[in-house]
Amino acid sequence: MAAEPEGKPIWADAMFSDVEGAKSFYAEVLGWTFGESSSEYGNYTQAYANGKAVAAVVPPMPGQEGQSQWCLYLASPDAAATAGKIRENGGTVLMEPMQVGEFGTMCLAQDPGGATFGVWQGGTHKGFEVTGEPGAYSWAEVFTRESEKADAFFPAVFGYDVKTMEDEQIDFKVFELGEEPVLGRMKMRTEDFPPEVPSYVQVYFAVPDCDAAVAAAQKLGGKPVFGPMTSPFGRFAALVDPQGAAFAVIDTATTEGEMPKLT
The missing domain is CATH 3.10.180.10 (2,3-Dihydroxybiphenyl 1,2-Dioxygenase, domain 1)
Structure with missing residues (x-):
């Protein structure tokens, strides 16, 4: 490998x-x-x-x-x-x-x-043995209030190319390696995130059914933060587990709408 x-x-x-x-x-x-x-x-x-x-x-x-x-x-x-x-x-x-x-x-x-x-x-541990399949890592986004700093920092350290998503509703950028999108950057708006919520990295795990995963999480004491909602990238939801760890689930097979342009 x-x-x-x-x-x-x-x-x-x-x-x-x-x-x-x-x-x-x-x-x-x-x-x-x-x-x-x-x-x-x-x-x-x-x-x-x-x-x-x-x-x-x-x-x-x-x-x-x-x-x-x-x-x-x-x-x-x-x-x-x-x-x-x-x-x-x-x-x-x-x-x-x-x-x-x-x-x-x-x-x-x-x-x-x-x-x-x-x-x-x-070394001998190369990382994920699979991605994008049910239960595995699918995507991640840096949620930050200081978007300009993040946009300068990550490309400087990791050599990313930066693309802007054309969407008037959000301030979102995509970090790419070659032409492969590898990480998102979302600006946290105060109306959506209380001031006490710090910047964080949201990890998305793939699931075959977003709504079923949310229902299972709620049954066990998890709390939905956002969604489920369907996007051009899949049907997803952001959650907090019973011990306070934020994560997201996404069903990439269930999509809606046209893919936004990156410039």
């Missing part, structure tokens, strides 16, 4: 104080199964969709207890060099590059607007 290009979303994980609760929730909503927890690596537990690794859950490390959140990792051929570029372009390195056995090297960072993301330099 060839290494993914720098800046491409490559993995996602989340810390949960109640890991067993998280496993039960996502098993029901996304159909995940789980491997054995790795005590050597803080009880890191991989999630699988149809036998393919798609994400992981882990208890918080001492001192990192707090609201759960999903973290998207972007590929890097050299995590230390990427950390340097993050600093040079106004970002913050939250956790210095750390080798995780033979699996790879990880780093945690924030963009200048405060959105947290990870960097992953793959």
